[in-house]
Amino acid sequence: MNTAASTLRAQLASDELIICPGVQDGLSARVCLAEGFKTLYMTGAGTSAVHLGQPDLSLLTPDDMVRTATLLTSVCPPTVPVIADCDTGYGGPLMVRRTVQRYIRAGVAGLHIEDQMLDSKRCGHLMHKILAPVDVFVARIRAAVAARKELGSELVIIARTDALQSEGFEGAVKRLRAAVEAGADVVFLEGMTSLEEMGRVTEVMAPTPCLLNMVGGGVTPLVDGETARRLGFKVVIWPCFAMTAALVAYRAAAAELKGTGMLRDTVDGETGRVVGGIRDVFEVCGLEEAVAFDREVGGAAFAEGA
Numbered sequence: 129m130n131t132a133a134s135t136l137r138a139q140l141a142s143d144e145l146i147i148c149p150g151v152q153d154g155l156s157a158r159v160c161l162a163e164g165f166k167t168l169y170m171t172g173a174g175t176s177a178v179h180l181g182q183p184d185l186s187l188l189t190p191d192d193m194v195r196t197a198t199l200l201t202s203v204c205p206p207t208v209p210v211i212a213d214c215d216t217g218y219g220g221p222l223m224v225r226r227t228v229q230r231y232i233r234a235g236v237a238g239l240h241i242e243d244q245m246l247d248s249k250r251c252g253h254l255m256h257k258i259l260a261p262v263d264v265f266v267a268r269i270r271a272a273v274a275a276r277k278e279l280g281s282e283l284v285i286i287a288r289t290d291a292l293q294s295e296g297f298e299g300a301v302k303r304l305r306a307a308v309e310a311g312a313d314v315v316f317l318e319g320m321t322s323l324e325e326m327g328r329v330t331e332v333m334a335p336t337p338c339l340l341n342m343v344g345g346g347v348t349p350l351v352d353g354e355t356a357r358r359l360g361f362k363v364v365i366w367p368c369f370a371m372t373a374a375l376v377a378y379r380a381a382a383a384e385l386k387g388t389g390m391l392r393d394t395v396d397g398e399t400g401r402v403v404g405g406i407r408d409v410f411e412v413c414g415l416e417e418a419v420a421f422d423r424e425v426g427g428a429a430f431a432e433g434a
């Protein structure tokens with residue numbers, strides 16, 4: 129049987145650039161599936177902002193993350209793998225092992241583990257990050273690799289370093305090399321600040337595939353898919369995609385409701401349907417398929433439709 133992890137491995141082995149929108153809830157995932165994305169990214173920042181209403185500052189627990197992972201994998205077919213943020217692994221090697229195994233059991237196909245300190249961990253595009261010593265980072269990667277082996281999983285392990293800010297390019301690359309030696313499949317240099325750095329990391333880390341993190345309003349210049357490919361990247365994540373789109377839309381709708389006491393429908397000129405109306409939302413969430421399934425297995429509740 130093809131698992132999501134084996135699908136992700138096949139994507140990594142192909143010529144295609146893997147572009148992953150960042151999602152943190154069922155609706156944002158459904159919208160991306162409908163748009164035809166083949167891989168999704170579960171963002172910690174988005175999970176923190178959307179589920180907790182908190183900034184990306186080490187407030188997430190493994191339970192928060194496993195819950196989000198489970199809801200995402202439950203709406204994705206195994207042909208659409210989910211790559212999940214695993215932050216620092218949330219503790220020492222034993223906690224990393226437990227977390228990684230919970231992610232595997234939740235159906236996650238790939239995850240990244242970083243080298244910030246657990247108690248001061250923050251979004252990689254904020255300042256004054258504090259790094260864990262390299263041997264602590266390597267132990268996290270080794271724990272993830274061992275956890276994968278114990279479950280006979282094909283999970284893709286991505287090593288992320290946040291060392292660029294404090295140790296410079298060479299220091300960061302040293303950490304990535306140590307992580308690859310420990311068994312990481314993909315590397316992620318966080319917080320790059322120039323196209324030059326972006327091209328250099330893929331060159332020096334080859335043949336290990338590199339992940340590029342595109343954060344709106346962050347420190348890394350934003351590039352399109354073609355440029356990312358030309359710079360040598362294999363995976364690109366856009367972690368803020370769903371939360372940014374939601375924030376902008378929430379603000380506009382909140383201002384309208386507050387200002388006028390009502391929200392006007394937007395009607396699609398072609399179909400006459402209300403854009404974002406309740407039927408639109410339910411259909412993105414699989415209304416038709418759910419009704420058909422119920423009918424096919426002999427259920428009577430939706431025999432006349434819904």
Ligand SMILES: C[C@](O)(C(=O)O)[C@H](CC(=O)O)C(=O)O
Nearest residue numbers: 171172173184251252343367
């Ligand atoms: C990739 C990331 O870890 C995430 O949580 O999605 C964040 C993104 C963000 O905070 O905007 C990061 O880059 O640290």
